[in-house]
Amino acid sequence: MNTAWPRIGHVSVYAHEPKAAASALAGLIGGQIAHFPPHDGAWVCFLSRDRVGWEFEFIEIYPRNIRLAPVEGNTRPRFVSVQGGLATGAGSHVNLVVPMTAEAIEVACKQVGLPYGWRWQGLMDVWLDEGLMVELAPGKPADHMYP
Secondary structure, three states, X not given: OOOOOOOOOEEEEEEOOHHHHHHHHHHHHOOEEEEOOOOOOOEEEEOOOOOOOOOOOEEEEXXXXXXXXXXXXXXXXXXXXXXXXXXXXXXXXXXXXXXXXXXXXXXXXXXXXXXXXXXXXXXXXXXEEOOEEEEEEEOOOOOOOOO
């Protein structure tokens, strides 16, 4: 029986101010940001300062004036402008289980200075951007997750 779990390598979300959203997230969870080469306005937040590199977990944050689209006859995506200038659809969110206590999450939120609140015990909603929320849940990394 295969006991290995799938893991998410990265997710892509959109924000009005990608660099500010990436910086806020890094400040909350102890991550690190970098410019994301596929698009001039994109940024990435590595989820740990100790795990920086494309082989580790990260969140891509793109500006809302672009979207990914397929290239006809090819599976490789390309960036195209959003008609009307900005994507105004539903907001995005990501849930992260972080190796922090509930108290430490609340302290980090206060330090970063973003709107936040406990949805219920164990789930903090933090708004990184008008259309981008992160849910932070206290936890500890499982010993078997990282070889």
